[in-house]
Amino acid sequence: MRILICVVAGIWGIMIPHWNLCWAIGDVGIEVERVSAEERGIDRCKYCGKFINPGNVHGDAVMIMQNKLKMALTDRTVGYVEGKEKMPYINILIYRYEERKGGNFAVEKPASIGFHMHLINNSVLKKVFVYEEDQQALMENLLTIGKFVKRGGKWVTVERLAEDGIEKGLHKLIEVAE
Secondary structure, eight states, X not given: OOOEEEEETXXXXXXXXXXXXXXXXXEEEEEEXXXXXXXXXXXXXXXXXXXXXXXXXXXXXXXXXXXXXXXXXXXXXXXXXXXXXXXXXXXXXXXXXXXXXXXXXXXXXXXXXXXXXXXXXXXEEEEEEEEEEEOOOGGGOGGGHHHHHHTTTSOOOHHHHHHHHHHHHHHXXXXXXX
């Protein structure tokens, strides 16, 4: 059996690949926030300086995204604590979180999401992941056929887009080294 050393947000741990388990020695802090109504006119992220396209942010978006992040970290057996006092920490800045208008098979307006995930350690930005998606009909973009099939061939909720984005973001922010 091979045992890998894994680095989770700068914290060393042990990973057993066949069981897909990783025990981190320590925790990572988490902070989820939204762009406020006053900040909606901005066009750059206050953490990384990348351009953002702000839109409406649902009132429960912070709570929903925080719960999705906690579940995704737990699935990876990464410990977490709320707040940015623990170093390193993951910050999610939500600037668009709009639910679809319609049902699973027909919509007036598809779900839309936009957020940045930042890995910050000792007040230094280490990594950034940008996720933006407005779900499109398959006929509008045939290159999305993989997503279309994975999502069951239907219009998804903004929560599903959030899950997909957080999974991709953690994949980028978390490294595994042999």
